[in-house]
Amino acid sequence: MPQTGIVFRGEIPARMTIDIFLQQLVNGLTLGAFYGLIALGYTMVYGIIGMINFAHGDIYMIGAFVALIGFVVLSTVGIASVPLAILIVLVLAMFFTACYGWAVERIAYRPLRGSPRLAPLISAIGMSIVLQNYVQIAQGARTKSLQPIVHGQYSIDVGQGAHVSVSLLQIIIIVLTVALMAGFTWVIRSTPLGRAQRATEQDATMAALLGVNVNRTISITFVIGASLAAVAGMMATLYYGVIDFYIGFIAGIKAFTAAVLGGIGSLPGAMLGGLAIGLIESFWPVFFDLAYRDVAVFGLLILVLIFRPTGLLGRPEIEKV
Amino acid sequence: MAAADRQRPPFVAMLRDSALAAVVAALLAVPLLGVRLVDNAGGLTLDYRLPLVLYAAAAVFAGRLLLSLAGHFLAPSFRDMTVSLPRMPRNSLIIVGWVLVAAAVLLPWMPFAERNLVDKLTLILIYVMLGWGLNIVVGLAGLLDLGYVAFYAIGAYAYALLSMHFGLSFWICLPLAGLMAALFGVALGFPVLRLRGDYLAIVTLGFGEIIRVVLLNWQAVTNGPNGITGIERPTLFGLSFSRAADGPTFAGFFGIEFSPVHRVYFLYYLILALALMTTLFAQRIRRLPTGRAWEALREDEIACRSLGMNPVTVKLSAFAIGASFAGLAGSFFATRQGFISPESFSFIESATILAIVVLGGMGSQIGIVLAAVLLVGLPEWFRDLSEYRMLVFGGAMVLIMLWRPQGLLSRREPTILLDPKPASAGATVP
Numbered sequence: 001m002p003q004t005g006i007v008f009r010g011e012i013p014a015r016m017t018i019d020i021f022l023q024q025l026v027n028g029l030t031l032g033a034f035y036g037l038i039a040l041g042y043t044m045v046y047g048i049i050g051m052i053n054f055a056h057g058d059i060y061m062i063g064a065f066v067a068l069i070g071f072v073v074l075s076t077v078g079i080a081s082v083p084l085a086i087l088i089v090l091v092l093a094m095f096f097t098a099c100y101g102w103a104v105e106r107i108a109y110r111p112l113r114g115s116p117r118l119a120p121l122i123s124a125i126g127m128s129i130v131l132q133n134y135v136q137i138a139q140g141a142r143t144k145s146l147q148p149i150v151h152g153q154y155s156i157d158v159g160q161g162a163h164v165s166v167s168l169l170q171i172i173i174i175v176l177t178v179a180l181m182a183g184f185t186w187v188i189r190s191t192p193l194g195r196a197q198r199a200t201e202q203d204a205t206m207a208a209l210l211g212v213n214v215n216r217t218i219s220i221t222f223v224i225g226a227s228l229a230a231v232a233g234m235m236a237t238l239y240y241g242v243i244d245f246y247i248g249f250i251a252g253i254k255a256f257t258a259a260v261l262g263g264i265g266s267l268p269g270a271m272l273g274g275l276a277i278g279l280i281e282s283f284w285p286v287f288f289d290l291a292y293r294d295v296a297v298f299g300l301l302i303l304v305l306i307f308r309p310t311g312l313l314g315r316p317e318i319e320k321v
Numbered sequence: 322m323a324a325a326d327r328q329r330p331p332f333v334a335m336l337r338d339s340a341l342a343a344v345v346a347a348l349l350a351v352p353l354l355g356v357r358l359v360d361n362a363g364g365l366t367l368d369y370r371l372p373l374v375l376y377a378a379a380a381v382f383a384g385r386l387l388l389s390l391a392g393h394f395l396a397p398s399f400r401d402m403t404v405s406l407p408r409m410p411r412n413s414l415i416i417v418g419w420v421l422v423a424a425a426v427l428l429p430w431m432p433f434a435e436r437n438l439v440d441k442l443t444l445i446l447i448y449v450m451l452g453w454g455l456n457i458v459v460g461l462a463g464l465l466d467l468g469y470v471a472f473y474a475i476g477a478y479a480y481a482l483l484s485m486h487f488g489l490s491f492w493i494c495l496p497l498a499g500l501m502a503a504l505f506g507v508a509l510g511f512p513v514l515r516l517r518g519d520y521l522a523i524v525t526l527g528f529g530e531i532i533r534v535v536l537l538n539w540q541a542v543t544n545g546p547n548g549i550t551g552i553e554r555p556t557l558f559g560l561s562f563s564r565a566a567d568g569p570t571f572a573g574f575f576g577i578e579f580s581p582v583h584r585v586y587f588l589y590y591l592i593l594a595l596a597l598m599t600t601l602f603a604q605r606i607r608r609l610p611t612g613r614a615w616e617a618l619r620e621d622e623i624a625c626r627s628l629g630m631n632p633v634t635v636k637l638s639a640f641a642i643g644a645s646f647a648g649l650a651g652s653f654f655a656t657r658q659g660f661i662s663p664e665s666f667s668f669i670e671s672a673t674i675l676a677i678v679v680l681g682g683m684g685s686q687i688g689i690v691l692a693a694v695l696l697v698g699l700p701e702w703f704r705d706l707s708e709y710r711m712l713v714f715g716g717a718m719v720l721i722m723l724w725r726p727q728g729l730l731s732r733r734e735p736t737i738l739l740d741p742k743p744a745s746a747g748a749t750v751p
Contacts, residue, residue, distance in 0.1 A: 046519075050519075052519060052522065052523070062353070065352075065353060066352045066353070068358065068365075069352055069353075069356050069358060069367075070352075072358065072365050072366070072367055073356065073367065076366075076367060092352075096348070096349075096351070096352045099345065099348045099349055100349060102345075103345060103349055107719070108719050108722075108723070111723050112722065112723065112726055115726030115727070116683075116726060116727060117518070118459075118465070118675075118679045118683070119679065119722050119726040119727075120722075121465075121522075121679075122675065122676050122679045122680065122718060122722050123718070123719050123722040123723065125672045125675075125676065125718065126676070126715045126716070126717070126718025126719040126722065127715065127719055128715070129669070129672075129711055129712075129714060129715030129718065130712060130715035130716050130719065132711075132715075133708075133709075133711045133712040133715060134353070134712060135353060136708070137708055137709065137712065138353045138354050138357065139353065139357060139358055140357070140358070140360075142360060144358050144360070144365060145365075146364075146365065147364060249668070253526065253527075253530065256523060257523065257527065260520060260523050264519070264520075289538075291534070291537075291538040292534065292535075292538065294530060294531070294534050295531045295534050295535065297527075298524075298527030298528070298530060298531050299531070301523070301524065301527055302512060302513060302524055302527065302528075305513065305516055305520055305524060306512050306513070306515075309515065309516055309517075309520065
């Protein structure tokens with residue numbers, strides 16, 4: 001599996017020194033950026049229509065594939081400038097993946113609005129299977145790998161002869177994620193679109209009565225979620241260099257875990273949850289067996305839900321009789 | 322919008338709609354269908370297949386137009402038909418059920434029944450049983466469980482390990498495996514059952530993954546990804562179905578010629594009995610206080626609490642009983658295959674079982690049979706589709722849901738009627 005995110009090779013020291021701590025912090029932040037971006041899509045969709053969008057992980061996978069194809073196309077066309085290539089691919093991946101997000105909502109979820117709660121869930125699981133197999137058939141089942149495009153490694157001296165290495169790509173990923181999240185928070189807080197989105201989230205019927213186009217707002221929510229997932233997909237293509245049609249499943253589950261951990265429906269919660277999952281994943285192998293990392297993630301989820309059933313930042317839901 | 326469309330001739334709107342759909346289809350197809358990555362020695366190269374994009378767009382255009390036309394011309398005559406199945410009196414459904422049971426019992430004796438068919442039916446019956454078991458959790462108690470396959474896996478491994486290490490026979494292990502799965506159900510359920518629906522769903526999903534990861538990595542016990550081979554096959558009161566065995570063989574005891582078909586038929590009847598046991602149990606327990614408590618809790622938790630019911634024990638019992646049926650099915654699966662590995666217990670299985678329950682129309686026992694035949698049976702018969710099989714499977718899941726969001730047979734029988742006469746069929750107890 002490509003999702004290691006750990007730079008240690010060979011022996012992993014079972015003790016914590018300052019350089020290992022900082023190193024894993026950097027790696028964890030990078031990983032958290034992926035999960036946070038994907039988790040935003042889950043939490044927005046859950047907030048607005050109250051369903052688990054099971055196909056969202058596969059939307060991320062599609063973003064990764066579009067980005068990979070984009071990079072290969074650009075290299076054959078002969079665009080040598082790396083920043084330009086990343087920018088073009090970013091726009092392309094966000095656009096095409098957003099189309100997929102929109103289409104999935106239009107085909108599989110919109111007709112089921114107002115039907116029993118489990119119907120959209122099954123439809124979403126079906127859509128997830130369709131997307132996985134569509135990519136498998138269209139692009140082949142073998143893993144695809146891309147040569148590293150972004151080079152550059154910085155070694156930071158942290159004293160006592162210890163070094164922490166940070167790659168340029170990690171810096172790009174973290175900066176890009178922070179910028180996107182800031183922009184996205186601004187959109188939700190202070191634009192008409194964001195107001196419509198929050199209004200629909202609180203009460204769709206009332207919002208419709210007050211002139212909000214609910215269907216369009218929901219579509220836009222899916223488009224935004226898918227394009228954020230596409231960014232995560234592009235970053236995964238660059239960072240891991242290896243993708244296949246199945247990466248969406250496990251990344252999706254973990255991102256959803258992040259959304260639940262942060263308190264589903266809460267946007268800062270999704271980011272925080274993503275960060276928490278990223279850090280757990282990067283620190284776990286320092287002490288314990290790498291193979292049981294996923295167990296740690298889900299175990300933590302269970303613990304958090306027992307002691308704080310609404311997640312870290314979720315608002316408690318008051319049931320009225 | 323709709324009013325404006327109605328004033329114009331509908332065909333213009335249809336054409337515009339279809340053209341839009343075609344444009345979207347083309348956009349979707351361009352990056353993934355129109356370009357294929359090819360692995361070469363020097364890295365990835367591209368293979369442009371732009372005609373495929375055109376085909377996709379054309380197909381979507383035609384399909385969308387046909388659907389609109391069909392909707393325009395045929396809808397009036399269909400409108401009354403598609404609303405609901407005819408309301409059958411309760412007795413007729415029971416008759417249908419018994420006819421199905423009789424057909425299932427007699428089927429292996431029919432002239433057209435060959436080994437392959439019986440084998441596939443056995444597989445379908447496993448899923449029918451799992452569906453009926455999960456229906457106790459999801460349909461009756463209203464707890465969304467996305468990790469049901471974990472209990473199936475526990476049952477399978479429990480049987481495999483018990484028979485391997487202690488030489489216990491299938492019939493002793495069967496209840497033990499059910500018990501084991503129920504124990505795990507309690508262990509998982511105890512901390513998490515206070516959670517609301519979707520949180521519970523994701524925690525159960527996580528639990529399913531935890532079990533799979535542990536099975537994959539706990540080499541010493543489970544033999545990791547290689548799985549366990551040579552699991553003992555079941556016997557009929559000690560009669561083995563092998564050609565030669567230590568004890569008496571089935572063929573030898575009855576003085577008939579040995580045939581591997583005997584075992585296939587035996588397994589078929591075994592799973593049929595197990596599945597029928599599950600559904601009978603589910604139907605009877607609805608009449609007991611436990612089952613009534615499940616359904617009451619599903620409908621209104623607050624009301625139940627204020628009446629002094631303890632939701633934790635009620636939910637736990639549903640979880641444990643549902644899990645134990647998965648455990649039984651799991652040990653049957655292990656004895657049928659003779660080989661198990663974590664691969665057989667991935668999330669897709671949980672999703673399939675849940676889909677069977679929901680597609681069947683939650684709570685409908687016959688609906689679950691129908692859905693299992695559709696979702697498990699059809700893909701088995703269409704194995705020739707090979708790589709397109711799962712695509713069709715996923716697509717079918719979406720389409721059936723769109724077609725009947727309530728499930729195939731959605732009518733839910735009220736457990737208790739205030740008026741003993743079914744004349745007041747309109748006023749059902751919620």
